[in-house]
Amino acid sequence: MYIGISSSQHTYIYTMTEPTRQEAIYTAIAHIPEGKVATYGQIAKLAGFPRGARLVGQALRQLPAKSTIPWHRVINAQGQLSFPKASAKYHEQYARLQAEDVAFNGGKINLTQFQWDI
DNA sequence: CGTCTGGCCCATC
């Protein structure tokens, strides 16, 4: 989010120079429709970082708990959740996706069926 | 500066 101060010339001074990578990434994720998933690489590209898949992971790791963006719709390019299978996070993501009728087959999501195509 | 580590990706074998 920008914090801006307007001047008489209609220019703006921001506390952060530009949309942060994080913001661009969060915005992209926010656009994933319900019942669809996107890969880290896909989000990175959308946010303007063609090879920045890891940035997406980093951004999501720092996501505030109160945030409402659909982080659970971001999965890896293999169609799997990028959490250890035994972890609470894995189960939460799994449950949220299933609640949106995203199907798992042997722990994997069929990307040709469920990937968000822009 | 260098090196390692991440909710990764891709090509290749």
Added chain:
DNA sequence: GGATGGGCCAGAC
């Protein structure tokens, strides 16, 4: 299916 190696970018030493 799996393993490996290169690439990517930002942070943390």
